[in-house]
Amino acid sequence: xxxxxxxxxxxxxxxxxxxxxxxxxxxxxxxxxxxxxxxxxxxxxxxxxxxxxxxxxxxxxxxxxxxxxxxxxxxxxxxxxxxxxxxxxxxxxxxxxxxxxxxxxxxxxxxxxxxxxxxxxxxxxxxxxxxxxxxxxxxxxxxxxxxxxxxxxxxxxxxxxxxxxxxxxxxxxxxxxxxxxxxxxxxxxxxxxxxxxxxxxxxxxxxxx
Amino acid sequence: xxxxxxxxxxxxxxxxxxxxxxxxxxxxxxxxxxxxxxxxxxxxxxxxxxxxxxxxxxxxxxxxxxxxxxxxxxxxxxxxxxxxxxxxxxxxxxxxxxxxxxxxxxxxxxxxxxxxxxxxxxxxxxxxxxxxxxxxxxxxxxxxxxxxxxxxxxxxxxxxxxxxxxxxxxxxxxxxxxxxxxxxxxxxxxxxxxxxxxxxxxxxxxxxx
Numbered sequence: 001x002x003x004x005x006x007x008x009x010x011x012x013x014x015x016x017x018x019x020x021x022x023x024x025x026x027x028x029x030x031x032x033x034x035x036x037x038x039x040x041x042x043x044x045x046x047x048x049x050x051x052x053x054x055x056x057x058x059x060x061x062x063x064x065x066x067x068x069x070x071x072x073x074x075x076x077x078x079x080x081x082x083x084x085x086x087x088x089x090x091x092x093x094x095x096x097x098x099x100x101x102x103x104x105x106x107x108x109x110x111x112x113x114x115x116x117x118x119x120x121x122x123x124x125x126x127x128x129x130x131x132x133x134x135x136x137x138x139x140x141x142x143x144x145x146x147x148x149x150x151x152x153x154x155x156x157x158x159x160x161x162x163x164x165x166x167x168x169x170x171x172x173x174x175x176x177x178x179x180x181x182x183x184x185x186x187x188x189x190x191x192x193x194x195x196x197x198x199x200x201x202x203x204x205x206x207x208x209x
Numbered sequence: 210x211x212x213x214x215x216x217x218x219x220x221x222x223x224x225x226x227x228x229x230x231x232x233x234x235x236x237x238x239x240x241x242x243x244x245x246x247x248x249x250x251x252x253x254x255x256x257x258x259x260x261x262x263x264x265x266x267x268x269x270x271x272x273x274x275x276x277x278x279x280x281x282x283x284x285x286x287x288x289x290x291x292x293x294x295x296x297x298x299x300x301x302x303x304x305x306x307x308x309x310x311x312x313x314x315x316x317x318x319x320x321x322x323x324x325x326x327x328x329x330x331x332x333x334x335x336x337x338x339x340x341x342x343x344x345x346x347x348x349x350x351x352x353x354x355x356x357x358x359x360x361x362x363x364x365x366x367x368x369x370x371x372x373x374x375x376x377x378x379x380x381x382x383x384x385x386x387x388x389x390x391x392x393x394x395x396x397x398x399x400x401x402x403x404x405x406x407x408x409x410x411x412x413x414x415x416x417x418x
Contacts (some may be wrong), residue, residue, distance in 0.1 A: 057339045059299050062273035083289040099344035101305035130266045135308035
């Protein structure tokens, strides 16, 4: 029998940036629902919840690193002594849900009225487009952290906005546009961010077409 | 319009281990077909081919690293000065092909008659099982490098063998068992390893059931 790892909860702040202002900022916007978690933390916790409940298998991809020098000290584990961050060629998250391939990027903003498209990288847009061509379920999770509002924005709309930016210079999506073209999800307790509810809706909409 | 990165070929030996014997070893088994590439190199090159041809979108996941110390030198890019390798919680490859979620692990052996199951990690088997439950297309690509023979082995068979090992101590799959339960693929020119042909067969078999 395949043994399952015990379903320990992801530590909420394990990957918090080592920024002295972080705790203060996090404390400021702490509430019952999002408990001061970053968007990434909320998604990671939700993924763990979905995995434990056998709802979906979605993981964050590791940050790509170019390793240059590794020490192998006696009697202890290998230490990387020189390495560099590389540009990722895909989005941060992918996985499988009821036979569907899911692919998404998560982005947060402190803005209150619009989301700047420069927060996405071109390779992420290209990758989402490639996955759409293969009939993947592709989207962005956009967090307006100050407003505590979260949107699942289908990649089709995101790519349309990106193309408008290239053509007409319109460099952001207004909150109204995002509201009109996304599925809003409410930050909650378990899972922290029930984005699979929005995925269900994207699948239903797609099957209607 | 979404711009595509130019479809440059993956350098064959870019990720070759810094092992002085490598070139020699690679040279020994070089042939017209696999051109001395490791299994990973053959798969990465095939993924690039499939991506360029819009056949499938499959990427290798980066190695997970725990970063402890980063220097930010003036006028040059950040350098990671202390980091450790972490255990991956998934397989190395996943992606999307015609709406299907693909998930697989690649393993090579110099053996000629059997494949030792200890080459897989338990978390990989657990992950493949979880993805199967979500109706993913899950398999291993097993390379008998000395024989220059390559097999796409469905995860269902792999998990069965893993469970047999836990129960009865049978710690390897014989070449005959692999032949009988896998789809053999021939190393070629473009793509280096046409594993999507085997995926088509797995999908066809599944749809028959």
